[in-house]
Amino acid sequence: xxxxxxxxxxxxxxxxxxxxLSCRASQSVSSxxxxxxxxxxxxxxxxxxxxxxxxxxxxxxxSGTGSGTEFSLTISSLQSDDFAVYYCQQYNNRPPxxxxxxxxxxxx
Amino acid sequence: xxxxxxxxGGLVQPGGSLRLSCAASGFDFSIYSMKWVRQAPGKGxxxxxxxxxxxxxxxxxDSVKGRFTISRDNGKNSLYxxxxxxxxxxxxxxxxxRVVYGSASYDDYWGQGTLVTVSS
Numbered sequence: 062x063x064x065x066x067x068x069x070x071x072x073x074x075x076x077x078x079x080x081x082l083s084c085r086a087s088q089s090v091s092s093x094x095x096x097x098x099x100x101x102x103x104x105x106x107x108x109x110x111x112x113x114x115x116x117x118x119x120x121x122x123x124s125g126t127g128s129g130t131e132f133s134l135t136i137s138s139l140q141s142d143d144f145a146v147y148y149c150q151q152y153n154n155r156p157p158x159x160x161x162x163x164x165x166x167x168x169x
Numbered sequence: 170x171x172x173x174x175x176x177x178g179g180l181v182q183p184g185g186s187l188r189l190s191c192a193a194s195g196f197d198f199s200i201y202s203m204k205w206v207r208q209a210p211g212k213g214x215x216x217x218x219x220x221x222x223x224x225x226x227x228x229x230x231d232s233v234k235g236r237f238t239i240s241r242d243n244g245k246n247s248l249y250x251x252x253x254x255x256x257x258x259x260x261x262x263x264x265x266x267r268v269v270y271g272s273a274s275y276d277d278y279w280g281q282g283t284l285v286t287v288s289s
Binding site: 093095097099103104105106107110111116148150152155156157158159160161162163 | 276
């Protein structure tokens with residue numbers, strides 16, 4: 062089973078600032094990695110797939126990079142709607158599909 | 170518009186059973202694989218089960234294997250999760266999710282979830 066480790070657990074950022082989240086895989090997942098956003102009390106929403114492709118209707122301030130075992134999600138200028146928990150998911154070696162433990166982006 | 174709506178959650182005693190449903194609309198349900206994903210209170214996301222469009226491929230997480238059964242009725246555009254021998258640690262919000270069409274298997278649409286509470 063592939064383990065995904067996200068860091069940091071919590072990121073405190075001011076509105077308008079840049080946020081960079083990390084996801085590390087225990088073995089290579091190629092580019093088969095997705096990022097999801099989850100606001101409180103809401104369902105997860107797909108942001109990025111294929112490590113770097115934005116999903117439909119996702120703003121350009123969200124960008125993903127990486128391949129193999131090291132990945133990152135960058136939010137270029139945080140807006141109020143962006144304060145949420147972000148999860149990475151690998152779909153390279155499955156089953157099982159595995160998620161990272163999440164990074165909470167909070168208002169500084 | 171793609172819509173997924175879960176139902177069937179509730180309070181159940183340890184050892185009991187519950188059947189969750191997920192009603193799908195806005196897309197050709199029969200050609201899409203589907204998943205159940207759960208989230209314990211205050212915790213992260215955990216994949217539970219997967220079923221292909223024709224039901225020919227079914228997978229379970231080790232934590233639920235032998236206790237949960239996934240199924241679907243393409244004529245009714247519905248996905249199900251039969252949960253038996255429930256344990257305290259099965260307490261969670263259960264989401265159904267559509268798997269993107271094609272060889273990749275990330276999840277492009279999610280329902281709002283239904284809460285299952287296992288407690289005496």
